[in-house]
Amino acid sequence: MVMAIKDMMAKRAAEEIQNGNVVNLGFGIPQKVLNYIDKEKTVFFHAENGILGAGPAAHKGQEDPDIVDSGCVPITAVKGASYFDSADSFGLVRSGKLDITILGALEVAANGDLANWIVPGEVVPGMGGAMDLAKKAKKVIAITMHTDKKGVPKLRDRCRLPLTATNCVSLIITDIAVLKVTENGFLLTELFEGHTAEEVIEKTAARVEVSENIRIISYNQESK
Template sequence: MSATVTPRELIIARAAQEIADGMVVNLGIGMPTLLADVGVARAGVLLQSENGLLGIGPYPTEDEVDPDLINAGKETVTAVAGHAYFDSAESFAMIRGGHVDLAILGGMEVSAGGDLANWMVPGKLVKGMGGAMDLVHGAKRTVVVMEHLSKAGESKVKPACTLPLTGRGVVDRLITDLAVFDLPRAADGSRELVLVETQPGVTVEQVRERTEAEFRVAGADGDSEPVVAS
């Protein structure tokens, strides 16, 4: 990893590749909101915020700041041409009705079975569970972005989540500063953790050393080297 690129910048650059032309995309609170500056580069993309805005633009400059225009994380934002405002009930009707193509959410923990924990740490004050529980079930695809290790140096990719769950078996792809994992769903509904890419300068062995959960490496024989992310 280049010394000039932070782990978050690496993750966001890779996550931006998940956004395709014409998508309606919900960006979760925290790291995913950084995609607002790059997500609208795709043609026809509309970024949705569950507090009632479809068509989020890049972060405002000092001259553009409107204190009344905020995202779900209470950050000031801009709006693109053709944007729409609506109440929270209509916003969640969009989400629950399957009208969001992609949800990009932050994570505290992801399990080998695709479970996600991202809304609270026991004993710490939280204002509410937010919209993630709806998004992981209503969006057509869920991508989770997070740093691979906690501040204490522990793996956040676990055999089973230890924190309160946001959803069970809901993660389609996980992007960290070390690797990209897919979690395909089997016929019985279970998911498998599959390493499909390593970040530049990262080896499969380094990913194994830093990942508590067991995973399979992409390839028919299970031993093929995954693609190095560009």
């Protein structure tokens, strides 16, 4: 069965999560990652408002108004979940206890800088916990479309938008490829089926090194 590209991106991100990890998911595509966790893995999902052990979104009619994610979306809680106040929640984040955070991105720089909270001139509620998550998680994965709606590259030599955090992103998953952030900049390691290294280079506003062994991720959930 052919899978929608945003779901493919989320599924690829889920591969980075290991058994026993403590993970925080950002808004948008990252929230889909919950749907693709291997059933054999025990993963503890954290929400900044004070839950460790967050589960998938609650089915309609089964919502509990006291169990919501940091965006106030009704969710479920897995067996053994714990609840605490926001001070303890951010204490967990700032003490480096998060193994992985998966965040959306407006721009990512070749050195791992992340901009994901504001476009100048637009009204936004604020940065939220993104700065703490990006700086303190052991691994930061950015998941985003490769270009914006106008075709402007989101992966750049330097971010033009206000930064969320510096030198934090280690892996980027876009709708066409997977790239690592290295000391030399972007390294292309994987392509979604139907896309090429030349396309990635053309749509990236920075130098891209190409791995010798490129993995092709298939839309039918099978990898070559």
